[in-house]
Amino acid sequence: MxxxxxxxxxxxxxxxxIGFSDIYVVTNDCTDGTDLILQRLHQYGVVHHLDQTLSPxxxxxxxxxxxxxxxPQMAQTNWLLHIDADEFLRVSVGKGHVQDLLKICSHAxxxxxxxxxxxxxxxxxxxxxxxxxxxxxCQRHPRSxxxxxxxxxxxxxxxxxxxHMPKSPFExxxxxxxxxxxxxxxxxxxxxxxxxxxxxxEHLTWDVACIHHYAVRSxxxxxxxxxxxxxxxxxxxxxxxxxxxxxxxxxxxxxxxGMLDHVDAVDALVSEWLQDSELxxxxxxxxxxxxxxxxxxxxxxxxxxxxI
Numbered sequence: 501m502x503x504x505x506x507x508x509x510x511x512x513x514x515x516x517x518i519g520f521s522d523i524y525v526v527t528n529d530c531t532d533g534t535d536l537i538l539q540r541l542h543q544y545g546v547v548h549h550l551d552q553t554l555s556p557x558x559x560x561x562x563x564x565x566x567x568x569x570x571x572p573q574m575a576q577t578n579w580l581l582h583i584d585a586d587e588f589l590r591v592s593v594g595k596g597h598v599q600d601l602l603k604i605c606s607h608a609x610x611x612x613x614x615x616x617x618x619x620x621x622x623x624x625x626x627x628x629x630x631x632x633x634x635x636x637x638c639q640r641h642p643r644s645x646x647x648x649x650x651x652x653x654x655x656x657x658x659x660x661x662x663x664h665m666p667k668s669p670f671e672x673x674x675x676x677x678x679x680x681x682x683x684x685x686x687x688x689x690x691x692x693x694x695x696x697x698x699x700x701x702e703h704l705t706w707d708v709a710c711i712h713h714y715a716v717r718s719x720x721x722x723x724x725x726x727x728x729x730x731x732x733x734x735x736x737x738x739x740x741x742x743x744x745x746x747x748x749x750x751x752x753x754x755x756x757x758g759m760l761d762h763v764d765a766v767d768a769l770v771s772e773w774l775q776d777s778e779l780x781x782x783x784x785x786x787x788x789x790x791x792x793x794x795x796x797x798x799x800x801x802x803x804x805x806x807x808i
Contacts, residue, residue, distance in 0.1 A: 501527045502560065503728050504585040505534040505786020510630055511585050512547060513769035517762050518589065519597040520581075522573070524548045526564035532789035537782045546773065548573075561663045574655045581613075581652040582661055588632070588712045588759065589613065589652075596761055601652075601709045605681045609674040610653040610666055612684060612697050614642060615713040616706050619752035623718035628787050632759045632766065635714055639751035642704040646748040649697050650711045664695040679709040712759065715749040720794050722746065723806055727797045742808035 501508070512523055525547055527535040535551050542549035552563055565582055568574070579602065581589060594600030605611050621637040639646075651665040657674055658666035666689055676686030676697075684703050688694045716722045725739040738745045774780045 501525055501534060501538075501564075501585055502530055503532045503534055503790070505530075505532040505537055505783065506626070506628060506790050507585055507631060508534060508537060509770050509773065509783060510632065510766060511588070512541065513766040513773075514588055514632065514759075514762060516546075516769060517765040518591060519599050522548060522577075524550065524568045524571075526550045526552055526560075526567055528552050528554050528560050528564075532786045532793075533782050534786060537779065537786065540776070540779045540782060541773070544773075544776075565661045565663075569655055569660060577655050579652055580655045580661075581650070582663070583650050583711065586714045586717065587615075587650060588714070589709065590616070590706075590712045590758060591709045592706075592758060593708050596758070601679070604708055605677055605679070607675065608677040608681065609657045609669070610651055610676040610686065610689060611709075612649040612651055612665070612676060612678050612699070613709055613711045614679065614704055614706060615646070615648045615650070616642075616710045616756070617646060617749040617751040618712055618714045618716070618756075619750040620716045620718055620722070621752060624720065626718040626721050626790070630763065630766075631714055631717065632763055635717060636755045636757055637752035638712075638754060638756050640753040642701075642706060644701055644704065646751075647696075647699065647704050648713075658689070662693075662695060665689055665697070667692060678703050678705055680705055680707050712756075713749065716746065720798060723798055723803065724790070724794055726806055727793065737808065740806050740808050741803075 515523060525538050527538060538547060538549035541547045550567060552567060554560060554563060589598065591597060591601045616638055618635050618638040621635050623634060649664060653666040657669055659668035659670065661667055669689060674686065676684050676689060678684050682703065684697060684699055688697050722739060737743050
């Protein structure tokens with residue numbers, strides 16, 4: 501994770517609120533104080549924070565998940581979900597908790613969770629606040645054209661993981677399922693570089709659970725990804741306005757308000773944490789750092805240059 505200070509408290513609080521016991525966050529090269537926020541939370545036992553130093557040829561996400569999977573605690577960890585700060589697990593059965601998903605998929609070793617893209621909802625500038633409240637517009641139906649997954653898996657069953665899925669199972673016959681518990685083709689977990697499950701349309705579903713993917717958020721937040729860099733160390737026009745990635749993920753055809761069921765619990769946790777004056781100062785500084793860097797980086801000419 502890098503420079504997600506304005507967003508990270510809500511992201512952590514949400515996943516705590518839906519039942520995750522432990523959250524591990526690996527940071528690198530932060531300039532907005534995200535690492536300081538996480539270290540403060542680490543001191544209070546809210547998260548496990550690890551900061552990493554990267555060599556020029558290392559990819560942040562791959563090194564980060566390798567570090568986490570190598571921790572002694574993983575031997576007692578039943579399930580591990582590897583997601584980014586713009587991704588939220590949405591469970592739509594029971595109380596909306598992760599345990600409600602695991603009851604349905606307890607027979608599996610790996611759960612492929614389909615992205616549901618959420619768009620900008622017309623927001624051009626980010627002034628702070630709640631992602632879950634601000635961005636309710638999303639894609640109406642699953643589509644093969646932009647079907648990406650993240651994975652929740654049993655870490656003791658796999659040698660390592662990439663950004664989208666676990667890899668190299670220790671034993672033959674590991675079971676991969678979609679969010680409804682339906683068996684899917686799991687060949688991708690045996691392929692060292694493949695990042696897509698490549699499922700048929702009948703296995704693409706948001707039922708029971710999915711990943712709400714706020715890849716765009718507001719226009720300025722999206723464009724600032726060009727300044728921050730990509731978690732897989734890709735340097736290209738992915739984060740340009742009008743790029744294929746932007747068009748695939750800026751989906752605003754309908755609204756999904758299901759996440760609002762959890763915002764009171766999220767607010768309560770964030771409010772509790774912000775009683776700490778140092779944490780409150782660090783979060784305010786992170787938003788100010790984002791705004792200052794945005795105003796410096798996103799000149800009218802730069803926005804033009806970053807538009808296709």
